[in-house]
Amino acid sequence: MVIVMNPNAAEEEIDQVMKSIRSLHFDVYRSKDRYRALLGIIGQPGEDLCSILEAMPSVEKIVPVSQPFMLASRDFKNEKTTFEVGGVEIGGEKIVIISGPCAVEGRESYLQTAEAVKQGGADILRGGAYKPRTSPYSFQGLEEEGLKILAEARERTGLPIITEVMDQHSVELVARYTDIVQVGARNMQNFKLLKELGQLDKPVLLKRGMSATIEEWLMAAEYLLSNGNYRVILCERGIRTFETYTRNTLDLSAVPVAKELSHLPVFVDPSHSTGRWKLVPYMSLAAVAAGADGLMVEVHTSPKEALCDGPQSLIPEKFLQMIAPLRGVAQTIGRTL
Amino acid sequence: MVIVMNPNAAEEEIDQVMKSIRSLHFDVYRSKDRYRALLGIIGQPGEDLCSILEAMPSVEKIVPVSQPFMLASRDFKNEKTTFEVGGVEIGGEKIVIISGPCAVEGRESYLQTAEAVKQGGADILRGGAYKPRTSPYSFQGLEEEGLKILAEARERTGLPIITEVMDQHSVELVARYTDIVQVGARNMQNFKLLKELGQLDKPVLLKRGMSATIEEWLMAAEYLLSNGNYRVILCERGIRTFETYTRNTLDLSAVPVAKELSHLPVFVDPSHSTGRWKLVPYMSLAAVAAGADGLMVEVHTSPKEALCDGPQSLIPEKFLQMIAPLRGVAQTIGRTL
């Protein structure tokens, strides 16, 4: 249950409401959105508490919520969340294409790819400056140099950029450069990082963890929302199963499920999930057909020389070829691209 | 490696070829297609054996195969397999819709549903007369009575029928009634049953096992092909993962993968995989977008009263509603429906 406070409720009034809740032995969690304080009551309070709260003038409304992720749920907010980043609307009618190489590997190659994917119809540029790698001996990213290249690409193409933040120490630095902050699958339950990003004034794209249930994914989003950041994009990127032909198993059912349970936009990453570029066009089409609000597609001008995840990267030409059928599928289901 | 024999090779000639192979210490497996004998050589024979075999007049050609599933592979046969059942082309340009309730529960209700799904555009009728149930205390199917109802529905609608065979003892009986024999997920590695069905003159729809890799699924198909039955449909129906919101996890990447590795048509069952009717239209669209050659969709006129799998069954109205967008997606990718 969420208590939505009046936007002009005073601190003492909020305190008073919290005291009333606690006096009936319920825990309460204070949160906020852009306009007002929100009080989440843990557990299922009865009629008595509701009557008391409804009578308080500082309370705007009481929203019963059946899911453990309160603020991320459709119960709390039924209309889809949309927001705008660098001129691109997220969660709207148009399906958003994020594209670029896995990692920023150098200035020339990145700028070249950025131009190519812009031509192809990309709305947002991606590229990792900090790379989470299984081995300490693998390429770990260009770090701030990479961020600068991303910023230059933004300037040249006019497209907003997204890049991953891997750790708390670099949140401030990454946020200084990027338009959207990405949280990788391995960090989906790095709760301290999520809390910090919840307090940041930047949208966050939250990848689903490799072994996270849909509910755990929405609970991770709740860490962002309950700390005040409502501009959250969910991104399905494959779960770990016994199948070894693909890198992971893309769980496309998670798209309509997450959209039914939550008001947040849901994107799909067909590159990391499959690990094979040949599958990317098929799974991109399928993702849009399943209702995805956006795609995150890896493109590299020479995948064989990529320092990271070459086998799953499309060459720009293949990326371009898949845009027309994607547009056809989008139109069929009443969307644009 | 597969040795394709001349259609008019005599038995002694075939024996002679097999002896030559064995004399170089390779195992050989004798198989056939509709026209001629096929000899599968186990292992990777060298130039010497190839030279000997090429010189034999009874040998039509030698096909090198890199996959363990020889006859099911694209190496062996590059063009897609298509065949016709009761006037319906399987594996062709048109996407095939199989529809009907999970189980045949009674004459009236089945005939009513059959008419409804025909109106909706179904090409083939489904319905289980023998049901594999986790509990011995659950409804186990109407058995032969169910088969008779299916046959009556075929007569009335003009649509061919598909039903599951659960065991060897009923192969003959089921085959007498049905147009396509279905092998359920739990029987995907019931190798003795597969061998019998390989010798049957009926097409077989082979569901992927819940924990089967794509390779194991194609190896199961190989049991059918190597026993002489080439009219095989692969059907993805979800794999078992840790996610509990859906009944299984529909692995749509398996569609383009299976089609890349094999010439066999690939269908998708969005009903059993998700276990929730609300997800069926989304995953049907996604399946077609991913390249599926057909769909197997459960429809029930009153899902709440279903004796089996009600929660995943669409009512006929919802089934009808999804046909138009399905057609749109099919056209976008150059197919029909």
Place this chain on the structure above:
Amino acid sequence: MVIVMNPNAAEEEIDQVMKSIRSLHFDVYRSKDRYRALLGIIGQPGEDLCSILEAMPSVEKIVPVSQPFMLASRDFKNEKTTFEVGGVEIGGEKIVIISGPCAVEGRESYLQTAEAVKQGGADILRGGAYKPRTSPYSFQGLEEEGLKILAEARERTGLPIITEVMDQHSVELVARYTDIVQVGARNMQNFKLLKELGQLDKPVLLKRGMSATIEEWLMAAEYLLSNGNYRVILCERGIRTFETYTRNTLDLSAVPVAKELSHLPVFVDPSHSTGRWKLVPYMSLAAVAAGADGLMVEVHTSPKEALCDGPQSLIPEKFLQMIAPLRGVAQTIGRTL
């Protein structure tokens, strides 16, 4: 809920009880054990039905059961099931060792291995005459010839034998030779086969399916019990997970769980689960420590030449070496070996 009938209840009396149950709209499933009829009521009947039934003289007792597997549950029968096969007590204080090669590959080699494992302390001989193989091109077993070799080994060693039945057609043949019938992991939900084996007068060892939950495994056992066969051994053999270093993931927690939920004896197969002989002694010790009532260990005199599963087979010497520590662990937890 299970209604235990009096051993001398007449058919009409049983019919009368079933009618009374159905008159209150409950389904009832008629089963039996060695002594009397058992009536399983599906669902949770209330006080009214219980009162009626308790008043009927043909009813011996009413056993409330909270699990869907009624007859396999501890609710129905609290004391552990024990039985004797060829002089070996199953489910008793002594931990039972089943040993031998994966497949019977030839008379000489089998008899030699049989002698060796008998020396090592094996209680029961194993060996497959029918082998379920992923590929149709792999060795499929010696079939009846293999059964004869097993029978000869029994005669020579005095040890009872266990072998797998793969299909319905060979149930009778296999049962004629073997002392215990094994159902493999791939057949755990071959319900028609289970029903036939439920009517057989031979103990059955039921392996857990690769992707079966513990509940599904016990429900499969229920197919055997509800058809009248109570001499059932459960055998954990590893489940399918994302880990690739081992062939499967041995789920040893399933041992105490299955023993808590069910009265049936629980064995462990450390060979198939790990797929690596080096791990077999460790996992055998762990299985006994976790409470397993028996082990099924593959031993082969020359694993490198094995036609099937060589890498997981111990040589007899290694098998012998692990017996002493196994005995130590058994004694520590109050058992013998």
Place this chain on the structure above:
Amino acid sequence: MVIVMNPNAAEEEIDQVMKSIRSLHFDVYRSKDRYRALLGIIGQPGEDLCSILEAMPSVEKIVPVSQPFMLASRDFKNEKTTFEVGGVEIGGEKIVIISGPCAVEGRESYLQTAEAVKQGGADILRGGAYKPRTSPYSFQGLEEEGLKILAEARERTGLPIITEVMDQHSVELVARYTDIVQVGARNMQNFKLLKELGQLDKPVLLKRGMSATIEEWLMAAEYLLSNGNYRVILCERGIRTFETYTRNTLDLSAVPVAKELSHLPVFVDPSHSTGRWKLVPYMSLAAVAAGADGLMVEVHTSPKEALCDGPQSLIPEKFLQMIAPLRGVAQTIGRTL
């Protein structure tokens, strides 16, 4: 391949060796242990490079390594790693028992539990001051207050303590109080955190991630070793599978596998893996039988009131009862407890 430098090699000499390696187009990663510089060569260099390096006086030896985790491998260091923490030997003959509640919930209750587990034979005290929780609304730990209580418990009992560090910002604070730093399953691939802990002068217990392969787990350990911290304990705590009866599936095979591949000590957490206190004694015995070097067992004086993970906590009495059979199993396999 690892180049072990002479302990007294000068910086210029090390530089010279690195230059030689790079001149043949190999990447080299500089690391160290307590005594000298270590140079890990990425890839498989040939005879030519080895000859050059062997001739250099600053090179002590060249160690060929077949695994991607170089420093953690048995190739690099064959003898088991042992070290001492607060008077307790880790990785030695004696099996080490870590015990205490999941979270530090209050001073009185913690000190009481600490005394109880010490009586029971615990060697090290555990307790979370920072708790990673799926929900932002769940108890998140007492933070520094919890660390102070842990320190007080150490003083009173004389036992060293272990507690989890969840984020980079609190590394310094946690390290000031604790004897061993724990990295939780969700942070196993928090690579930035691992790098920091690699530079810390405290032993680290690294839990296996819920969906991490054994190789990925050892690669995570490699992040610690390659940054200079060799006092690493691996801890298996269950992996995520489809089975829902237990919280996770304890993968005990991982114990002998990790010990075969690596020289690092391997512990087992039977509490988090099973999620059920009734299973803890069985799985503790099994873990020791499988070769675990230590156990991490949750004990709570009143599990029903626990703020975190009550259902998996033993009461002190049950903890005491399992020590004697544990000792028996340990002795059977030549160890002590």
